[in-house]
Amino acid sequence: MTKLSRILLNWYHKHGRTNMPWRDHPDPYAVWVSEIMLQQTRVETVIPYFEKWMKLFPNIKALANASEHDVLNAWEGLGYYSRARNLHKAAKIVTSKFNGELPRDLTDLRSLPGIGRYTVGAIASISFGMDEPTLDGNLRRVFARLFDVDVFADSPVGEKILWELAAQNLPKGQAGDYNQALMDLGATICVPKNPRCLICPLMEICEARKNGTQELRPVLKPKKLAPxxxxxxxxxxxxxxxxxxxxxxxxxxxxxxxxxxxxxxxxxxxxxxxxxxxxxxxxxxxxxxxxxxxxxxxxxxxxxxxxxxxxxxxxxxxxxxxxxxxxxxxxxxxxxxxxxxxxxxx
Known part of the structure; x- marks a missing residue:
């Protein structure tokens, strides 16, 4: 276990977020739904939608049997509606091909609509206990600052570097907690603007903090002016x-x-x-x-x-x-x- 992961896990066990319903019972379906909902959407917005969704579609087969009309209605207000349509499509595939259970084979899991490398890592580590890293926007920011990565984080080179850093620091047997700890750190302390470095458990080993570049990381490609x-x-x-x-x-x-x-x-x-x-x-x-x-x-x-x-x-x-x-x-x-x-x- 690296010093980074040891400090991070100690912090998480004391200060990790506990108000998220999908963490009470890390069922693969619940983790899958929550991770899809959390893409580009804040936790406080997701929680009521998640609770409503799980009442309407309590398992994969229930979702597969629902109409697209009902699925989109349940999703209304969350935006990025392709997420809901892909959940629905994937649920039908899982029901017909995998007997209603998310596959543990990572290749099969990633073949499902709407499930990319990040979601595979989250489900595999949190629900299946596999030693798989994951990397979303929060985690990109955390690792870009911890190691003062000065290449575009959203470029192929930057992605490769950050995935490797996530994997190198992953503690065997504790990947689920490790990934969730990184999510919590990025959401509550290592935030995009004005990071709360003085209360960060990793402040002493953060390269960007030492170099005074924490506000400059991650390096992102300039956004085009929206038409x-x-x-x-x-x-x-x-x-x-x-x-x-x-x-x-x-x-x-x-x-x-x-x-x-x-x-x-x-x-x-x-x-x-x-x-x-x-x-x-x-x-x-x-x-x-x-x-x-x-x-x-x-x-x-x-x-x-x-x-x-x-x-x-x-x-x-x-x-x-x-x-x-x-x-x-x-x-x-x-x-x-x-x-x-x-x-x-x-």
Missing amino acids: HYVHAAGVIINRGRVLLAQRPADGLLGGMWEFPNGRVVENPAKELTKVLNAAYRLKVKRKEAVGVVQHAYTHFKVTVHAYLCESAPIPKNKNLKWVRLIELDDYPMGKVDRQIAEMIKK
Whole structure:
């Protein structure tokens, strides 16, 4: 056991986070769900979603037998919906191919949709007791600072170095605690900005701290300026029902429901009728404005101008559906469309 892992484990056993329900019983399914939910999402946000999910889908077979509609509905609000779709796809594969149990063979485990090297390491170490390292954003930051790694952490070279450091310091037989200790350290002390070095158990052996470079690590490639798009959306209501469109299964917000919309160039109000006709063959007459919603996705920003509309008879389209206003909550939507739905319900 290295000095790093010994100090880290001692700290973890005294100060590790205990408020996370998936740590009470490290069942492989629970660990898998939690790790997927925690990707790019904070713990405090995940906990209520995790508890709700486990009540709805208590095991892999229950998830496999659920409809995609119910899966997306349970995930609504967490974002990055491909995570939910991949969980659902993987659950079906595990049920049919592995009798409803996550495989212990790491090659089989990594072959499942949405499970990469990091998730494999987490499940294998925490649930199966295997001596496997793992590396997420928190752990990249911790190791980049501990060893003052001055190459891009998100480059192939940087990834290789950091994975090797994680493996070299892994204590045999205690990989689960080691990985969770690193997660906790990165989430509570070795945070991205203003790291709490003075209370860090590893301060004395941290190379970046010694060199005064902790605020400069990890080294990341500069982010590109996110483009900004403007959309116009039509809220078409008839006899207590509103027209929704279902997004394609693949891609951003795949399978989710939204108000018919399209990207505009200059004037949302004037271009609304044109974009709805082009996208859905809808012939509408614009009425008053409903509101404006802004949202930032990972790689772009969007502003959506929503308008009440009157429509000619709706053409046949399997992706369009009339939904009762009182049933809008039953249809999974992204944050933008959920805000529009709340506006019209008022």
